[in-house]
Amino acid sequence: MAGNNRPGAGPAVAERGIVSSHDRRRASVRGSLGVLQGGLLVTLVLAGLGPILWLAKAAVTPTQDTLRQPLGLFPNGIDWANLTTAWGRAEIDHYFVNTLILAVGAWFFQLLVATTGGYVLSVLRPRYGNLIFGLVLATLFVPAVVLLVPLYLTILDVPLLHISLLNTFWAVWLPMGASAFNVLLVKRFFDGLPREVFEAARVDGAGPFRLLWSVVLPMSKPILGVVSVFAVIAAWKDYLWPLLVLPDPDNQPLSVRLPAIAPYLELDVFLAALAISTVLPIALFLAFQRLFLSGAGLGGAVKG
Amino acid sequence: MTTLSSPLRTTTAAAPPSSSGPRRRARRTPRDWLRDGGLSTLVIALPMILVFGVFSWFPIGRALVMSVQQTNLISTPEFVGLDNFVFVLQDPLLGKAVANTLWFAVLALVFGYPLPLAAAVLMSEVRRMRGLFSALAYLPVVVPPVVAVLLWKFFYDASPTGVFNTIAGWVGLGPFPWLQDASSAMPSLVLEATWAAAGGTVIIYLAALVGVRTELYEAAEVDGAGVWRKIWHVTLPQLRGVLFITLILQVIGTSQVFLEPFLFTGGGPNNATLTILMLIYDYAFGSSLGGNYGAATALSLMLAGVLAVLSAIYFRVTRPWSS
Numbered sequence A: 001m002a003g004n005n006r007p008g009a010g011p012a013v014a015e016r017g018i019v020s021s022h023d024r025r026r027a028s029v030r031g032s033l034g035v036l037q038g039g040l041l042v043t044l045v046l047a048g049l050g051p052i053l054w055l056a057k058a059a060v061t062p063t064q065d066t067l068r069q070p071l072g073l074f075p076n077g078i079d080w081a082n083l084t085t086a087w088g089r090a091e092i093d094h095y096f097v098n099t100l101i102l103a104v105g106a107w108f109f110q111l112l113v114a115t116t117g118g119y120v121l122s123v124l125r126p127r128y129g130n131l132i133f134g135l136v137l138a139t140l141f142v143p144a145v146v147l148l149v150p151l152y153l154t155i156l157d158v159p160l161l162h163i164s165l166l167n168t169f170w171a172v173w174l175p176m177g178a179s180a181f182n183v184l185l186v187k188r189f190f191d192g193l194p195r196e197v198f199e200a201a202r203v204d205g206a207g208p209f210r211l212l213w214s215v216v217l218p219m220s221k222p223i224l225g226v227v228s229v230f231a232v233i234a235a236w237k238d239y240l241w242p243l244l245v246l247p248d249p250d251n252q253p254l255s256v257r258l259p260a261i262a263p264y265l266e267l268d269v270f271l272a273a274l275a276i277s278t279v280l281p282i283a284l285f286l287a288f289q290r291l292f293l294s295g296a297g298l299g300g301a302v303k304g
Numbered sequence B: 001m002t003t004l005s006s007p008l009r010t011t012t013a014a015a016p017p018s019s020s021g022p023r024r025r026a027r028r029t030p031r032d033w034l035r036d037g038g039l040s041t042l043v044i045a046l047p048m049i050l051v052f053g054v055f056s057w058f059p060i061g062r063a064l065v066m067s068v069q070q071t072n073l074i075s076t077p078e079f080v081g082l083d084n085f086v087f088v089l090q091d092p093l094l095g096k097a098v099a100n101t102l103w104f105a106v107l108a109l110v111f112g113y114p115l116p117l118a119a120a121v122l123m124s125e126v127r128r129m130r131g132l133f134s135a136l137a138y139l140p141v142v143v144p145p146v147v148a149v150l151l152w153k154f155f156y157d158a159s160p161t162g163v164f165n166t167i168a169g170w171v172g173l174g175p176f177p178w179l180q181d182a183s184s185a186m187p188s189l190v191l192e193a194t195w196a197a198a199g200g201t202v203i204i205y206l207a208a209l210v211g212v213r214t215e216l217y218e219a220a221e222v223d224g225a226g227v228w229r230k231i232w233h234v235t236l237p238q239l240r241g242v243l244f245i246t247l248i249l250q251v252i253g254t255s256q257v258f259l260e261p262f263l264f265t266g267g268g269p270n271n272a273t274l275t276i277l278m279l280i281y282d283y284a285f286g287s288s289l290g291g292n293y294g295a296a297t298a299l300s301l302m303l304a305g306v307l308a309v310l311s312a313i314y315f316r317v318t319r320p321w322s323s
Helices: A027-058 A063-068 A081-088 A092-124 A129-140 A144-156 A170-177 A180-191 A195-203 A208-237 A240-245 A254-264 A267-287 A289-293 B002-012 B020-026 B030-035 B038-066 B083-090 B092-112 B114-124 B130-142 B145-155 B163-170 B182-210 B215-222 B227-254 B259-265 B276-285 B293-322
Strands: none
Touching: A027 A267, A027 B114, A027 B130, A027 B145, A027 B182, A063 A267, A081 A092, A081 A267, A092 A129, A092 A170, A092 A180, A092 A208, A092 A254, A092 A267, A092 B038, A129 A180, A129 B038, A144 A170, A144 A240, A144 B038, A144 B276, A144 B293, A170 A208, A170 A240, A170 B038, A180 A208, A180 B038, A195 A208, A208 A254, A208 A267, A208 A289, A208 B038, A240 A254, A254 A267, A254 B145, A267 A289, A267 B130, A267 B145, A289 B130, A289 B182, B030 B038, B038 B293, B083 B092, B083 B293, B092 B114, B092 B182, B092 B227, B092 B276, B114 B130, B114 B182, B114 B227, B130 B182, B145 B163, B145 B182, B145 B259, B182 B227, B182 B259, B215 B227, B227 B293, B259 B276, B276 B293
């Protein structure tokens, strides 16, 4: 069951690897392969799952036990109250909601820009399309560090409007929409859709808006899913940018608040807060495993 | 505009009837543009144009301008030539930051480059539960980076009852000072960063390994090649393209490392983990230096320039081997 998750493997391709089927039948080969793979599995469980399980345990362990026997298993029982204290008294609930709002807004703007942009560049193709596509692609080659300071100043005084977005969620939502990688991903997907369907819809009198909403988007659910999941995860992970543009603690997401409140919380409550912050990304990962493990959102450049 | 684009139109348009051809080529009025749906196209393109324009293209252009300006939000910006670059290059901390960033990048390559490759090759030979292997490898990637750093900071507790020191004690080692000591702080940062990122690289290699042509293994076996020679002569050469790209992506990523030094050590102890991006942050937003936006932009442009030159040379040198 879990074995079928191998990314992109057709049934025929998986038939053989480096070790031939003939060699696999030999006891010595099978033995050493088994030892190697068993060793890898143990390492992966310890390194990949270990810290997360430890955090889950520490979240419901009293401070003194975590400090004295960090690797002991509940020497003095379980303290469920850590979780409720973190959620309520440490105001993790408030920051959790902030993080959700940031993630949902970033998701919306990334999807809006990527779908409309991809649609214009792939389907409508105005004469200025190539110029815009070139400019969008060019931003892929500009390292994020170059944008940091000038983008911050842009947030303080938005051109044309001359308003400051500081301390508003817009300051996080809108810059996240400017993702060239998303536009490229969606445009490429639209490029692969059958043109005849668009022509048929046009003949039936569908305008450009209707074509996008009723024809193109319903055919593009897979790519919209990819963009959505990675948009939410990216917003959840973001730290430096929200730290800069949301100086008011009331608006800050978990990633910014956790380091700030660490010195004021008791250790067990703090670890419970860390655990709570990790639950949603891990749940998303477990629910959309295939999407993550197929490498869909990892490297458009790499898949070439 | 019209004269420039009209020849283009005749070549791209699918053979217009000869009678209407010349008339169309002659002039394209705004009314034609409207009738062809130009306005609704523009409306649909607007989110992309506005968002990229204001939050990407404009700031990139502004970076170039700001690097030659004295800007501090209070007085009006004034042109200062290359003063910002000179200021940055004369900063005694710059050498330290560059050396630390290079040290981080080298350590990250030593720890983090061969490990995912070895794991992926071994995983590609797994017959059962392969999904479990890759899910376990990827799990650290989905832990929010801030949570990972704060958790590891606790693990790195330098007292004998710290988590890692307890484990080291089981085999008679330690206690180690981890983040407290100038020489062990950076390797500790790299260890966590590798843990957090390796899973993503494993998945990229696994996807690439699917495309390895297996008939070559049979040919190698006929020639009497063992497992190691098959990996060395068949598997790795076919992964060249991916290996080159992950290498340059890793270098670009590690040269901009910020989160780990910022949250683990704040650049300490004794500036041992001060990186280039932390210096940029200090110039612009730091409590003591702060507000020197020109210097911050100048340094970030220099970093970007070095990365661009590095990537160009790299692709030039590796092109003969990667195609």
